[in-house]
Amino acid sequence: xxxxxxxxxxxxxxxxxxxxxxxxxxxxxxxxxxxxxxxxxxxxxxxxxxxxxxxxxxxxxxxxxxxxxxxxxxxxxxxxxxxxxxxxxxxxxxxxxxxxxxxxxxxxxxxxxxxxxxxxxxxxxxxxxxxxxxxxxxxxxxxxxxxxxxxxxxxxxxxxxxxxxxxxxxxxxxxxxxxxxxxxxxxxxxxxxxxxxxxxxxxxxxxxxxxxxxxxxxxxxxxxxxxxxxxxxxxxxxxxxxxxxxxxxxxxxxxxxxxxxxxxxxxxxxxxxxxxxxxxxxxxxxxxxxxxxxxxxxxxxxxxxxxxxxxxxxxxxxxxxxxxxxxxxxxxxxxxxxxxxxxxxxxxxxxxxxxxxxxxxxxxxxxxxxxxxxxxxxxxxxxxxxxxxxxxxxxxxxxxxxxxxxxxxxxxxxxxxxxxxx
Amino acid sequence: xxxxxxxxxxxxxxxxxxxxxxxxxxxxxxxxxxxxxxxxxxxxxxxxxxxxxxxxxxxxxxxxxxxxxxxxxxxxxxxxxxxxxxxxxxxxxxxxxxxxxxxxxxxxxxxxxxxxxxxxxxxxxxxxxxxxxxxxxxxxxxxxxxxxxxxxxxxxxxxxxxxxxxxxxxxxxxxxxxxxxxxxxxxxxxxxxxxxxxxxxxxxxxxxxxxxxxxxxxxxxxxxxxxxxxxxxxxxxxxxxxxxxxxxxxxxxxxxxxxxxxxxxxxxxxxxxxxxxxxxxxxxxxxxxxxxxxxxxxxxxxxxxxxxxxxxxxxxxxxxxxxxxxxxxxxxxxxxxxxxxxxxxxxxxxxxxxxxxxxxxxxxxxxxxxxxxxxxxxxxxxxxxxxxxxxxxxxxxxxxxxxxxxxxxxxxxxxxxxxxxx
Numbered sequence: 001x002x003x004x005x006x007x008x009x010x011x012x013x014x015x016x017x018x019x020x021x022x023x024x025x026x027x028x029x030x031x032x033x034x035x036x037x038x039x040x041x042x043x044x045x046x047x048x049x050x051x052x053x054x055x056x057x058x059x060x061x062x063x064x065x066x067x068x069x070x071x072x073x074x075x076x077x078x079x080x081x082x083x084x085x086x087x088x089x090x091x092x093x094x095x096x097x098x099x100x101x102x103x104x105x106x107x108x109x110x111x112x113x114x115x116x117x118x119x120x121x122x123x124x125x126x127x128x129x130x131x132x133x134x135x136x137x138x139x140x141x142x143x144x145x146x147x148x149x150x151x152x153x154x155x156x157x158x159x160x161x162x163x164x165x166x167x168x169x170x171x172x173x174x175x176x177x178x179x180x181x182x183x184x185x186x187x188x189x190x191x192x193x194x195x196x197x198x199x200x201x202x203x204x205x206x207x208x209x210x211x212x213x214x215x216x217x218x219x220x221x222x223x224x225x226x227x228x229x230x231x232x233x234x235x236x237x238x239x240x241x242x243x244x245x246x247x248x249x250x251x252x253x254x255x256x257x258x259x260x261x262x263x264x265x266x267x268x269x270x271x272x273x274x275x276x277x278x279x280x281x282x283x284x285x286x287x288x289x290x291x292x293x294x295x296x297x298x299x300x301x302x303x304x305x306x307x308x309x310x311x312x313x314x315x316x317x318x319x320x321x322x323x324x325x326x327x328x329x330x331x332x333x334x335x336x337x338x339x340x341x342x343x344x345x346x347x348x349x350x351x352x353x354x355x356x357x358x359x360x361x362x363x364x365x366x367x368x369x370x371x372x373x374x375x376x377x378x379x380x381x382x383x384x385x386x387x388x389x390x391x392x393x394x395x396x397x398x399x400x401x402x403x404x405x406x407x408x409x410x411x412x413x414x415x416x417x418x419x420x421x422x
Numbered sequence: 423x424x425x426x427x428x429x430x431x432x433x434x435x436x437x438x439x440x441x442x443x444x445x446x447x448x449x450x451x452x453x454x455x456x457x458x459x460x461x462x463x464x465x466x467x468x469x470x471x472x473x474x475x476x477x478x479x480x481x482x483x484x485x486x487x488x489x490x491x492x493x494x495x496x497x498x499x500x501x502x503x504x505x506x507x508x509x510x511x512x513x514x515x516x517x518x519x520x521x522x523x524x525x526x527x528x529x530x531x532x533x534x535x536x537x538x539x540x541x542x543x544x545x546x547x548x549x550x551x552x553x554x555x556x557x558x559x560x561x562x563x564x565x566x567x568x569x570x571x572x573x574x575x576x577x578x579x580x581x582x583x584x585x586x587x588x589x590x591x592x593x594x595x596x597x598x599x600x601x602x603x604x605x606x607x608x609x610x611x612x613x614x615x616x617x618x619x620x621x622x623x624x625x626x627x628x629x630x631x632x633x634x635x636x637x638x639x640x641x642x643x644x645x646x647x648x649x650x651x652x653x654x655x656x657x658x659x660x661x662x663x664x665x666x667x668x669x670x671x672x673x674x675x676x677x678x679x680x681x682x683x684x685x686x687x688x689x690x691x692x693x694x695x696x697x698x699x700x701x702x703x704x705x706x707x708x709x710x711x712x713x714x715x716x717x718x719x720x721x722x723x724x725x726x727x728x729x730x731x732x733x734x735x736x737x738x739x740x741x742x743x744x745x746x747x748x749x750x751x752x753x754x755x756x757x758x759x760x761x762x763x764x765x766x767x768x769x770x771x772x773x774x775x776x777x778x779x780x781x782x783x784x785x786x787x788x789x790x791x792x793x794x795x796x797x798x799x800x801x802x803x804x805x806x807x808x809x810x811x812x813x814x815x816x817x818x819x820x821x822x823x824x825x826x827x828x829x830x831x832x833x834x835x836x837x838x839x840x841x842x843x844x
Contacts, residue, residue, distance in 0.1 A: 011433045011436070014433070014436060156783065216664075217664065218663055218664040232749070232750070234656055234661060235661075235662075239656060239657075239750075240657075240751070241640055241750055241751020241752065242638075242639065242640040242751055242752060242753030242787065242788075243751065243753070243784070243787050244751070245748075245751040245781070245783065245784050245787070246749065246750055246751035247749065247751075248748040248749065248751075248781055248784075249748065249749055251748045251781045252744075252745040252748050252749065253741065253744065253745065253779045256741075256779070263781050263782060263783070264781075264782035265779065265781065265782065319675065319678075320745070322674075322675065323674040323675065323742070323745055323746075324745075324746075324749050326667075326670040326671065326673045326674050327654070327668065327669065327670065327671055327674065327746050327749070327750070328654070328661075328663055328668055328749070328750065329662070329663020329664055329665065329666070329667040329668035329669075329670075330663065330664060331664030331665070357675045357678070357687065359667070359670055359673045359685050359686075359687065360685060360686035360687065361578065361667065361685070362665070362667050362670075365664065365665050365667070366664075
C-alpha cells in the first residue's frame with residue numbers, strides 16, 4: 001500500500017524513521033526514554049507514536065521482568081511490532097556453527113547449533129548455517145521479513161568492506177582486504193546484506209544486549225576458551241578499533257619472560273589462561289584432567305592443586321582487567337567461555353585482584369559477572385549488529401543504490417523498509 | 423531575515439542541517455567525503471551544497487598542507503564559513519588557565535594562557551578565563567557568534583549533567599553529582615551552554631583533531647606531567663566510559679610491590695612516570711635536577727644515569743601502551759606532557775617495548791608520536807567538544823527549551839542557529 005508522497009508526509013516520515021530506528025536499536029523503551037533519545041518535542045513525539053501504534057508498526061508492552069534495565073522499570077514500554085521483521089545472526093566458530101533469530105521487539109525467536117570438524121570448508125559451513133536457519137522457521141521465523149544477516153567469524157575482521165553498507169564505513173581508511181568467504185557465500189545464498197565481525201566481539205555485544213550485561217552501555221567481555229579474547233561495547237555500540245584490531249585481551253603480556261604464544265609474542269594472557277594452558281599447567285602439577293568438565297569435577301572435590309592453579313590464573317586475569325578498567329571505564333565486566341564454568345574457584349581470585357588494582361574510585365562501580373548466553377552469544381551479537389548498523393532503516397539511505405535492494409512489496413506492517421528519499 | 427516555513431522548505435532544511443552538522447564536526451571535507459557521510463543522493467547533495475555556497479554559509483577551500491588527513495589530499499574541500507561562528511575552549515589546569523578560540527572552518531583564531539597559584543578560587547579562575555578570552559578578541563574573536571563553551575578541569579568528570587544538553591546524556595545513568603563550579607560560573611558569565619570534561623581527555627580530542635594525530639579516528643593520548651593520565655578517541659569521538667572514569671592510564675599497576683600512589687593503590691604507572699617520580703628517582707641515583715628542563719639538559723650532556731632511568735621508565739610506559747593497544751586498537755598513540763620533552767631518551771624505549779609486546783599483527787599499524795599542541799591541547803579539546811556535541815546545531819533540538827536559548831537575531835550567515843522544528 002503506497003503512502004502519500006508529499007513533502008509534509010516526507011518530513012513526518014523523517015520523524016517516524018527516527019523513532020522507529022531508536023526502537024530498533026534499543027528495543028523496548030518508555031515514552032520518557034524515547035523522548036530523551038529522539039529530542040523531538042513532546043507533542044510531536046506523542047503524535048507520531050499515536051500514529052505508529054494505530055498503524056500497528058509499534059506496539060505497547062509491559063516490560064519483561066527478566067531483562068534488567070539501568071534505571072528502574074517503567075510501567076509501559078513501546079517496541080517495534082515483533083511481526084514487522086526478523087534478524088538472523090550466525091556465529092562461525094572454530095568447530096561449530098551457531099544461529100539465532102530475533103524479532104524487531106528484541107525477542108529471541110530461536111537458536112540452534114551444530115558442531116563440525118575444524119577444517120570444514122566454507123561452502124559447507126554456510127550449507128550448515130542455512131540448514132540450521134531453516135530449522136528455526138518452525139519456531140516462527142519468516143525469511144520474507146529478513147533485512148540483513150549479521151555473522152561472526154574467528155580472527156581479526158577489519159576495514160569497511162567487512163561492514164558492507166555500514167554508515168560508518170565512510171569514516172574508515174580505504175579497505176584493502178578481500179571480502180571474507182562467509183560474507184560472499186551468505187550474500188549469494190540469502191540475497192541480503194551481510195554484516196561481519198569477529199565472533200568474540202559480537203559475543204560482547206550479545207551479552208551487552210541480551211545477556212549478563214543487558215542494558216549496559218560500557219561493557220568489557222572476556223572469553224576464556226581455546227583462545228582468550230573478547231570485545232568492548234562503548235557507549236552502547238560495538239567498538240572495533242583502527243584496522244578492526246581490538247578486544248585482543250588474550251595477547252596482553254602478563255609475564256615478559258613467559259611461554260611463547262601463538263601470536264608470536266611471549267607470556268601473553270592466553271599462555272596462562274586458555275583451556276589448554278590451564279589443563280597443561282594442572283597436569284604438570286600432578287593433576288589429572290583432559291577437559292574442562294574434568295577440571296570442574298576436581299574443583300568440586302576440593303582438589304588443592306586445581307584451586308591453587310586457578311587462584312594464580314585468576315590473579316593474572318584480574319590484573320589485566322584492572323588495567324583495562326582504569327583505561328576504558330566499563331560498568332560491567334562479563335567473563336565467558338568454557339573456563340568460566342570453573343565458577344568461584346576462578347571468578348573469586350579474578351575479582352580479588354581486580355578490586356585490589358583498579359583505581360579505588362572505580363572499585364565499587366564496576367560489576368563482574370559470568371556470561372549468561374553461552375554459545376549463542378556470538379550469533380545474538382550478529383543480530384545486534386544488524387539492529388544497530390544495517391542501513392535499511394537509516395534515515396538517509398543512498399537513494400538509487402539502496403532503492404534497488406529495497407523490497408517493494410512489503411506490506412504496511414513493515415513501513416521501515418520504505419524509506420526512499422530524494 | 424526569515425526563511426520560508428513551508429514543509430518543503432523544512433525537509434530541505436533537514437538536509438541542509440545534516441550537511442552543516444557534518445562540516446561542523448569534521449572540518450574541511452571534499453564533496454566525495456561529504457557524500458559518503460551524509461548518504462544523500464548525489465543530486466540532492468550537490469543541489470544543497472550549491473545553495474549553501476551561494477548563501478555564504480559554506481565556502482570552498484583548498485585544503486591546507488599542514489593538516490594531514492587519512493586518505494590523500496582532495497583538490498577542493500568545503501567548510502563552514504569561518505565567519506559564521508566561533509567556539510571557545512578553556513582548560514582549567516592545576517596551576518594555569520588556557521583558552522583558545524576556533525572558527526567554524528576549524529581554524530584556530532587564537533590562544534592564550536596565564537599561570538596561577540594552585541589554590542586560586544574558582545571565581546577568580548573564571549575571571550582569569552574571561553580576561554584571557556577578552557584578549558583574543560583583538561585577534562578577531564567575536565563573542566556574539568559564540569554558541570557554547572567547552573571546558574576542561576582536573577579530575578574525574580562524569581554523569582550526564584557534566585554534558586548539560588548533550589544528546590548522549592539520555593543514555594547514561596541518573597546523575598547524582600552537583601554541577602561543577604566552573605560550569606555554573608561560566609554559564610552565568612557568558613549565558614551559553616557549557617560542556618565540561620576532564621582536561622586530559624580533552625587534550626586527547628584536541629590532538630586527534632588539530633595535533634599530532636590530526637584526522638585519526640582511534641587515538642590514545644598519554645600525558646606525562648605532574649600526574650599521568652590521558653584519554654581515548656574512539657571512532658572520532660571522545661570516549662568517556664561509565665561514570666566518566668576512563669583514560670586513567672597513570673593508575674594502571676606496573677609493579678604490584680611498588681610505591682604507594684596518591685590514588686590509594688600501589689605501584690601505579692604514575693609512581694614511576696610522573697615528573698616528580700622521575701626526578702626523585704634521578705636524584706636518588708645521584709643525579710642533580712630540580713625540574714624537567716634540568717633533566718633534559720643532563721640528557722643532552724649524555725648523562726648515563728638519566729638515560730638509564732628513562733630507559734626503565736620508558737619500558738614501563740611501553741608495556742602499558744602495548745596492553746592498551748591490544749585491547750583498544752588505536753591507530754595513533756600520542757605522548758604529551760612535560761616529560762615528553764626528554765625526547766628520544768624516553769620515546770625510543772617506550773617504542774621498543776611497545777613494538778615488542780603489542781600483537782605482531784598490529785606492530786606496524788600503530789604509530790607513536792609526540793604531542794604537538796603543547797599546553798593549548800586541553801582548551802582546543804574543549805572546542806572540539808562544542809563542535810561535536812553542542813546541541814544548538816543538532817537536527818532535533820528539544821523544541822521549546824532550546825528555542826528560548828536560541829538567539830533570534832542571527833543574520834543569515836549563521837543559519838545553523840535556526841533549527842527549530844515542531
